Amino acid sequence: MVSTPGRPARAAAAAGRRQVALGAYVTFEGRPWQVAAVAGASVRLVDTAGQTASVLSSFLSSFLFSDPTFAVVGCPVPPAMPWGLLESVPAREREQALDWQRHIREIETGLPAGGAGTGVPRPEYDPQRTSMAEREQTKADELARLGWPNVSRATVRRMRARYHAGDVMGLIRQRKPSSATGRADERVVAAVLEALRRQRGRSTGTLKGLREVTGQILAEAHGPGTVALLAPSTFNRLVRVLADPLEHPGRPARTATAVPVRPFTPVVALRPGELVQVDTTRLDIMAVGEDGKPVRPELTIALDVATRSVVAAVLREESTQAVDAALLLAEMAVPHPVRPGWGDHLRLAHAAVPCARLLALDARLEQAAARPVVVPETIVIDRGRVFLSAAFLAACESLGVSVQPAPPSSPTAKGAVERTFGSINTLFAQHAAGYTGSHILQRGQEVESEARFSVAQLQELLDEWITVCWQHRPHDGLRHPLLPKKALSPGEMWGVLLGASGYVPLPLTGAHYTELLPVRFHPITGRGIRINYRTYDHTALNEHRGRPSPTGPGGKWEVHLNPHDVRQIYLRLPDGHLHEIPWIHRDHVHAPMSETTWRHLRTTLEQRAEREAHEAALAEAADQILRHTRPTAPPPATPGTRAPNAVSPAAGGEPAAPHRTATQGATEAQDSLDALDARSQPARDESASADESGALPLPGSGALTLYDADQEAELW
Template identity: 80%
Template structure:
């Protein structure tokens, strides 16, 4: 008596219940005493007997033949996961083994007449195995002998069809990777845990730094990028795996893509705005995510201008972008010499003869744009920006709506800035919310002005000297060129046209508004601007302005002064009456925060003085001192505002460390003499506040 059909041959043979065999039934051990039809007679160790129907005996959960493994249903699902070639080879072996044992490839019930060399009645098992080995060798099967056939028969009887699948030895998850590299990858993943996820390339750089710090420079070599990516895929938590973007479905059909071609510098410049993936310390001390506006020259892939703003980009920023790309960008104090234009791959001597301002310029292209491609944002279609483009002779070309491919070069550059620059800056937010860290706001370390300095230096030192796969010289088509190299190669195609802008040109590009001149001066948003130059015009109507109001130009990023056009046609600077009390540039963002925090509890003059005091305290506390590990928190500006409003403002200000005094103290040694240049470099060089008005005077 045997188990039901449908199991492998070995399984059926092991499940046979013969006379004298010991079986377990209902948790007890029995010996088969007799088999009569469908009934099985069992005898236990105590001599008790039982007669059980065979189907009932086999259905018992505890039934098993003692000293004979019970075979279950073969894992047919695993067979589907086997490569098709190995699965077909296993099925072929099954047919050959069946023919060896029964004479028929399909088994005993398949019918037919066995071939003479495989007839069990005429040939022994050894002869049949040898005949099968000779047949497979003639068919082209490699390395098939009688021993191979015998081994495959044993594997088939032990494991059925799955036993014929080649069993590979399980390998380590990390393979043959160096244990030191594995430890460094695990340490890099630990440091990134809970933070915003970057790219695999950024993680590889971090791993290299860990190996250098642990074992010394060049002691342990990093594996190739493809090997490193496989190692990270094995070691990283799937939820923490870097470089895995979120994918969203879209129902918009793809439009035909036509690449944008530009053959000379300035022929086509693409301008766009996006949020930088870095949290910064705002003017009011709160963490903010600044907005980045860049201008990209398509012919050379050069970032010819980049502007960071705390809030939404305004018309003045777009106009400033035009000025920055059209005039030489001065090298910042503290920058190394190789970042100057004199060391770039351009005909520097010939350019210097055209424009003396290039002598102190940074190694970035100076491009006078012919055509600017913009999106339909309100900033770039504003009257101020279009008027600025018309003044500079620039053609404006709006991109088609919902067509990101129209500005594909600048869109791709934003991704490069995020992966090559932003992910290495403290406060990195990640490219989307699914990879964002848990406390990104607490990681903010730099103000927007400091981030602007870092970005300018990165563009000059890294981006402009980094080979771009899309830049190829006609003479050297196999060599990828850097943007500066491409600019030098194409410079002869268009030449350099100097654009001598002055500080007055910059003032003309500022946003315009109209206000009356009263006996107290000009009142704008709770701020009073006054100067002796207004004396003869107080209370008088403007001869040219609408509603008899005077034309006023205001920089929203520094409200400490305005510029008014008087009858002589020139713009005159009018300072805020409390400008000398506020020692740093202040924008409308910080001013609105101060006004919302400080209640109006006195007359207009006293209230404005309180606002000025609060503004000075906020600007001092919002800028972290050199060497501090944590940025200014939101509570510090609020406390400064409250202190400025109350009678204890002087005492509170004395208790709080004045940031400007601290900077001055930091810049001097114990004897009161100025510190060395290397000690001042973080203050006077790399992180110095960028003053657009001062820079405009150098244009």
């Protein structure tokens, strides 16, 4: 600004502003100048060489001040006001600082707006009549009358000094620096550090999961409810202060996802089973496979959109097959039985549903768990080959289910089930041993060594977690028209919608399950039915051996096989029904065996005997692997046999010999067959001892026409 003799003196004395007054030294166009005269509409400048320059005062702001080299000697340029930083200050403190600014300006210039303001100052604040000390004392008395606490002349002088040093930001109350943990309880800090120590080296979970672990540590150390856990937001800030950024780095940037081709529209379903979304993904847990190696099981779930209930969930060690998707339909349509060891509070009788009325419709619900039973009307699937397979589509058609494929590159079409996968990983998987984390940067160093649950054990834990936690956890997407502010749980929403839609039981039996199994066609030979080097035989095949099927293609017979349990097959005979045909060595395998395990055995176990002996060795090796990796209850002992892993009385209560290896099993099986062959005196028909290629066995090979499991068990 330019100070002219006609302007009030208070305008020229405004603090912190650049003054172009008469006699002032300035820098303009890179040279020093002195203001020699201010006359009318022009300002005359004189440099050290005596040269003069005249600048019109009306163009000062646009010409003189716009020069980057312009400066007033002895009056530094004030810094720019950090308005963005001022916005980050709490509103109450910001308003108080702006009030102090107006009071300080009135003390120094006589006007609350400062030197740029117009009007007449109040007499007690007129700089021409009063001194600075008088104005400071008058302002202190005025603020005290207005109710400002602890305001004295010294306070006014201190605030003036802070204002000149830091402008408005200098008037903000400066808090004393506190410790890193603030006012947090030391016991809580110690519990958080212990939770972080337990997390070291393992896969990184969520802050919510870490908070639950901290609560458990506090309960163990000080008793339940003794020390209150911090609120989630306060706990998260404390963890960010205590956690090592190298061990707990931030999440990486998300990768680009497919953009929906159309606007997002929420999916609405008004009754249970109206819309069911099905999908498959890998679970974030390492499990112990049937061969003893760590694997990541694949999870397939069916989510009812109306109630957000997980009506079916299947874990598989290998990739999900069409039979899994087909059996998923039957699992969601029948009641889930209460497993042994579950409490009575998990029964359907304790759920928020009219249990008495439901029992009158379906007696199976008496022993059912508190999970919805849904007969789907429409199933939304992606375009995976499993869900587009003929077996799955045929199963949907047989149950009267409509199949609706999701549009390609549209993840929002199945948003509910996609979000449920994330909830299962954060609420269930991260608390289990062998958690891998959601991405590679969160994976622990010893994940594979932490895996201690088999896939079957994880299936049991997942089913119990769904019944206990998921079905009783409030869901933000479930609202009742009469209670719009209350989030209902999936179980409560199922009970609410049952009154509007009702319940119609679907009477599925074991025959329905076998009909949903994958179909293949094989001939019936004199030995039975051969599938992947396994022999299936039964007396029901006697009248059909070597004969063509009257209905099958190429004269072959219709066979249904469960790839997750190959111990038996189901054959459709001319009477139209499926008959169970067992594997000839089924009595040796006391747990379900999949095709994957069978292929692993065939590749690792060498063939050291004839086909029947080799097959028996494979069965023995399969039993040992399944017993070692997935323990089950020992089978009841039969006369003349001893249960595996039994305690020998002669050994004084010491455990029996450890498990045999696959090679030892093959050798002992061959020795048993040789002994049995040596004791059998009647001559055998050589044609019955020939294998499928027609070659006769060598003398002394111990080949039998039909392997008898009971006789071999008596020898063992």
